[in-house]
Amino acid sequence: MTAAVGNPVFEVVALNKSFGGLVVTNDVSLSMAAGDRVALIGPNGAGKTTFVNLVTGTLAPSSGEVRLGGEVITGLDASARVKRGLVRSFQVTRLFQDMTAAEHLGLAVLQREGRSGRIFGNFLTMPDVMQEVEHRLETLRLTALMHRKVREIAYGQQRLLEIAIALALKPKVLLLDEPAAGVPQSDVGLIEQALNELPADLAVLMIEHDMDLVFRFAKKVVVLAAGAVIFDGAPGDATRDPRVREAYLGSYADAGRVA
Numbered sequence: 001m002t003a004a005v006g007n008p009v010f011e012v013v014a015l016n017k018s019f020g021g022l023v024v025t026n027d028v029s030l031s032m033a034a035g036d037r038v039a040l041i042g043p044n045g046a047g048k049t050t051f052v053n054l055v056t057g058t059l060a061p062s063s064g065e066v067r068l069g070g071e072v073i074t075g076l077d078a079s080a081r082v083k084r085g086l087v088r089s090f091q092v093t094r095l096f097q098d099m100t101a102a103e104h105l106g107l108a109v110l111q112r113e114g115r116s117g118r119i120f121g122n123f124l125t126m127p128d129v130m131q132e133v134e135h136r137l138e139t140l141r142l143t144a145l146m147h148r149k150v151r152e153i154a155y156g157q158q159r160l161l162e163i164a165i166a167l168a169l170k171p172k173v174l175l176l177d178e179p180a181a182g183v184p185q186s187d188v189g190l191i192e193q194a195l196n197e198l199p200a201d202l203a204v205l206m207i208e209h210d211m212d213l214v215f216r217f218a219k220k221v222v223v224l225a226a227g228a229v230i231f232d233g234a235p236g237d238a239t240r241d242p243r244v245r246e247a248y249l250g251s252y253a254d255a256g257r258v259a
C-alpha cells in the first residue's frame with residue numbers, strides 16, 4: 001500500500017471487482033494525504049476507469065473499502081461521496097451545451113451549499129454566488145467566457161471549466177480523469193498551468209495517458225496492469241521498473257516514453 005505522509009485523507013483498501021469471471025480490479029490499495037499529487041497510469045484496459053467508478057460510487061465493489069478522512073464511505077452513493085469531499089472532475093460530455101460557464105459554476109456552488117433545490121428565478125443575481133463564480137473563472141483565466149454557452153467555448157477551455165466546476169464543490173480529494181485528453185497540443189499548457197495552481201492542500205489523483213504531463217505533475221505514480229497494482233512509488237523509479245516496462249511494451253516503452 002502507498003504510504004501517505006501524515007494522516008491519510010483518502011484510502012482504498014483491498015478493492016476487488018469482477019464482472020462475471022473477469023477480475024477487473026484485483027486487490028487494489030492506495031492511500032493519499034492532503035496535498036498529494038498522484039498519477040494512476042496503466043495500459044488500455046488495465047482497469048483505471050473501473051477503479052474511478054468504484055471509488056466514486058458509480059459501481060459497487062465485490063469487496064474492499066474506500067475511506068475518506070478515516071470514514072468508510074463504501075456504502076454511500078455517488079452524490080453523498082461528493083458532499084463529503086470526494087469529487088471527480090466533471091466530464092466535458094456532461095456539460096450542457098446550451099448553458100453558460102457562469103451557470104454551470106453557479107449551480108455547482110448552490111449544489112455544494114445544499115441550495116440547489118430552492119432556486120426561484122435567476123441564481124446569478126445572487127451576489128454571493130456571482131462573486132464566487134467570478135473568482136473561480138478568474139483563477140482559471142476564463143473570465144472572458146463567463147456568459148458564453150458551452151457550445152461556443154473551445155474544447156481546451158471546456159476542460160478547464162470542468163476543473164473549475166469540480167473545485168467549486170470544494171473537494172478534499174479530486175480525481176481527474178484524463179484532464180488533457182483531446183485537448184489540442186497548443187492548449188495543453190493551459191491545463192498544466194491550472195493543475196499546477198490547484199489548492200496546495202487538495203489531494204489529487206490524476207489518470208492520464210500523456211506521460212510527459214504525468215511525470216511533470218505527479219510526485220508518486222501508481223501503475224495498474226490487468227486490474228492489479230504493479231508499481232507504487234516515485235515516477236523516476238517507475239520508468240526503470242521491469243514490470244512497468246513490460247506492461248507498457250508496445251506502447252510507451254517502445255516509444256521511448258517510459259525509458
Ligand SMILES: Nc1ncnc2c1ncn2[C@@H]1O[C@H](COP(=O)(O)OP(=O)(O)OP(=O)(O)O)[C@@H](O)[C@H]1O
Nearest residue numbers: 019022023024042043044045046047048049050051
Ligand atoms: N461493465 C463491464 N462488464 C464487463 N467488463 C467490463 C465492464 N467494464 C469494464 N470491463 C472490462 O474491464 C477491463 C478494464 O476496463 P477499464 O475501462 O476500467 O480499463 P481502463 O484502464 O480504463 O482502459 P482505457 O485506458 O482503455 O480506458 C476491460 O477488460 C473491460 O473490457
